[in-house]
Amino acid sequence: MNKRQIKIKRERIAEFLCCLPAVLLILVLTYYPLAELVRISFTDWNMLTLDYNYVGLKNWQWFFENAANNRFLDSMWITIRYAVGAMAATIAGGILFALLFGRMNRLFGAMRAAVVIPRYIAMSTSAMIFLFLMNGEYGVFNYLLSLLGLERVNWLTDGNIALLSVIILTGWHSIGYGMMIYLSSMQGISREYYESAALDGAGKLQQFVYITIPLVSPTTLFLFVTQFISAMKVFQAVDVLTGGGPYFSTEVIVYHIYALAFEDYRIDRASVVSIMFFAFILLITVLTMKWSDKNVNYDA
Secondary structure, three states: OOHHHHHHHHHHHHHHHHHHHHHHHHHHHHHHHHHHHHHHOOEOOOOOOOOOOEOOOHHHHHHHHHOOOOOHHHHHHHHHHHHHHHHHHHHHHHHHHHHHOOOOOHHHHHHHHHHHHHHHOOHHHHHHHHHHHOOOOOOHHHHHHHHOOOOOOOOOOOOOOHHHHHHHHHHHHHHHHHHHHHHHHHHOOOHHHHHHHHHOOOOHHHHHHHHHHHHOHHHHHHHHHHHHHHHHOOOHHHHHHOOOOOOOOOOOHHHHHHHHHHOOOOHHHHHHHHHHHHHHHHHHHHHHHHHHHHHOOOOO
16 A cells, blocks of 8 residues: 555545544434334333333334324324415415515615514414414404404414414414525526516516526425424424314324323333324425426526
8 A cells, every 4th residue: 555545545534533423423313312212112111110011013003003093193184284384384475575575775674684583583482472462362363353343263272273373373483584595595596587588578477487486496495395394393382372272173293292202101102103203204305305306496
């Protein structure tokens, strides 16, 4: 081995050692808990005692035989409905606000700041604010409705409206994030596209549909994947606003897992549900990335 080869080998070893702490952190904080989750799913651990036994596939048999009766399917459907609403608020609302507040001056800068500020408020704090705003007796929302001559709404105690209330909170909290992401993407689109389209007689709406939307599709994909995963993991907003009620109408899947583990003390079954939930998110993410390979434009 000559000196050059020795030097290259030393450089590679040094590069590996630089990455080693990050790799160890990922192993300890991500893959080890996941492996423990799988292991616990084969036990009968109920968290009331430190002793447990391995029971094989008993918990998995419980899951597949009783999926319709253990609220898993209902919780998944509630979570998907919530995720669709939350993603629509972030993506559609984000691109709309990016168009409205796209001018680079102080006035529009102040407007953008007002929309973005909720993003930096903790979700638990935001939920406490909306808990007051949506109170059925003395809430601000019902007071405004009364001024308009409309009937009061039971925002948090009506099973048909409670999930919508959680979506409203999420939209208020995240729409500014979507706006800033879209705004940065739109600023990167060359003005030549719009000038050429204007010369050909295209109006503002046509320019938006045929130029802006296709060229910000990578941003839309990014927001879709990240906001989908974030929405599927919602917990704090539900925990503070509704506690999964009324009558389980807002019991999203993460809250269902929480209830299994810390209310029913069946962490073994909660582990099974968590693994199935992880597999579902992974499947949707993979399918989305496969679809994006042929349908997302990266020419901007």
